[in-house]
């Protein structure tokens with residue numbers, strides 16, 4: 001069982017390695033929604049996403065032996081960046097496996113952060129097999145992007161910061177993919193502010209956690225390109241932690257179209273003056289589309305990342321339609 005004390009432990013461990021990102025009131029969104037809406041500016045985190053929290057919490061708990069052999073991960077980008085940075089900071093070698101669908105800006109950034117990148121196949125599953133091979137054949141420590149107690153507890157520290165800054169928080173909106181972020185944040189929020197609702201947000205095509213929650217067991221879904229590329233990928237048919245935590249702790253899951261996600265990115269840029277990637281804009285998108293039923297304030301929406309190709313970002317915020325195949 002992952003408990004609140006593990007998140008509090010994570011905070012003590014990583015507190016001086018990560019930024020305590022600001023929480024600011026959004027006047028435009030508060031006016032639109034008629035309740036106070038706050039933005040947790042986690043896209044300003046070092047490496048551009050919250051994933052640094054889980055990565056540091058995991059790397060700092062490796063044994064001396066594990067540190068000397070190095071870590072390996074499969075990543076659609078942000079976990080890879082975070083793990084590369086955290087490992088590099090701690091003098092540990094990182095190898096990141098990813099599919100050929102991952103955007104080039106993310107690949108080169110991970111190399112720049114000091115990791116070895118291996119590009120394998122066209123799905124997360126093929127990259128996963130390679131990582132497992134490296135773990136069993138070469139003894140690297142496999143650190144998954146979400147389904148791991150240290151990762152979940154690390155992401156949960158973001159929830160503690162929200163609960164502390166806004167003791168009367170009523171609704172927390174959080175991006176949902178594999179569910180590490182949502183599990184950790186929901187555990188922290190429910191632990192400290194039991195009455196607050198925590199709502200997961202994801203895209204309406206290829207949302208594996210939503211399909212799994214509906215099926216009451218982990219299921220596989222087809223992958224699609226999305227503006228919220230950081231929300232792609234499966235939850236693992238052998239999911240150990242996040243499926244059950246999301247099932248037990250999330251109050252609702254809301255699905256968003258590509259047009260709605262684009263509107264969220266556009267609002268973030270034009271009204272809040274923040275550059276966020278699609279996955280970081282889903283909370284704003286849900287508020288703009290009025291898709292959260294019985295919205296109670298104060299609301300906190302987590303801007304979870306900013307690692308978007310800036311040419312794509314410019315097209316989106318200037319109102320151009322971005323058509324993905326599939």
Ligand SMILES: *Cc1c(COP(=O)(O)O)cnc(C)c1O
Pocket residue numbers: 049051078079145146175176177178179180181182230231277279280304305306
């Ligand atoms: C990974 C990620 C998410 C989703 O986190 P999970 O733990 O996989 O649910 C949301 N936003 C961004 C920017 C991410 O990188």
